[in-house]
Amino acid sequence: MIIRQITLDDQQQYLELIHKAYQSVEALGIHFAAATADLDFICEHITNNAVYGLQKSGQLVSTLSIRFPWGNNPGPYGLPHLGWFATDPDYKQLGLGNELMQWVEEHILINVLKAPAVTLGTAENHPWLIKMYEKYHFRRIGHANLGHGHTTIYLQKILNEALYQNWQNRQCQTNPQIV
Template identity: 50%
Template structure:
């Protein structure tokens, strides 16, 4: 193995590998009793995600080690701010301390959101009762920007990160 890292859009053929990765990565979420769709995903939900969102994968030597999706404002599940909304972010727990998640998130923010989509913000949502996710995203430059009770047993905290500040409409922030 040469530790070659690559990124691409997920394909339907990746669905089984994505499901296995997701269920392993979200095991701690299930143990916390937090209701994220990805935590109890099945093969049909994975396929729906791949078909309806921009689902990306990070590979090491052609093996998927991370996945994340962008829900678009025009899609079936838009985020709250009219910009791409990050969700279903999972990294392989076997490599979780190697910086793969940070590298993948950085790639999504720059190569996709900034360079391809040219979007001023990226948003995400997480559970208010998760013990460390909000703080982790805040350390990465995300700012709390709202909340909602989506009926999942927790308050969803929305965060957004400025990606291209010169595109921000100052009267609409």
């Protein structure tokens, strides 16, 4: 297995994985942007975010993206924000998504970005995603109706308590309404 950053050279394989992985979510009536992304949107996503993939026998089988607070589509909390987490249904229940999530967390979020915490959002009405993220030690921190036909639940994972406290103190100083 290889974990690496996805590039524009991977756009077609990435598109195919995303569509295949998100079919079951669409079948639930939950509409995530990734499910209907076309090749142009895929290229924009790869260009503007850090996209990582796990390959097995040369095939892309799991992927996870990081949106940045300074990027064109930041998460709502001023922290790196995970998205487009997907695993090929033919490779489900093998722990590959978990392996990719742990690798991105350790190697990129903690060691490279020195992120105090990370956030993600998912549909409130998805039957198992929130529980899965809570198993990864994410906790609920908010919700929003973004107009996609479901309520988005936001979750956060603190990666470094000391950095998080410093970040939170700075946030409270610049935005007194944040508690």
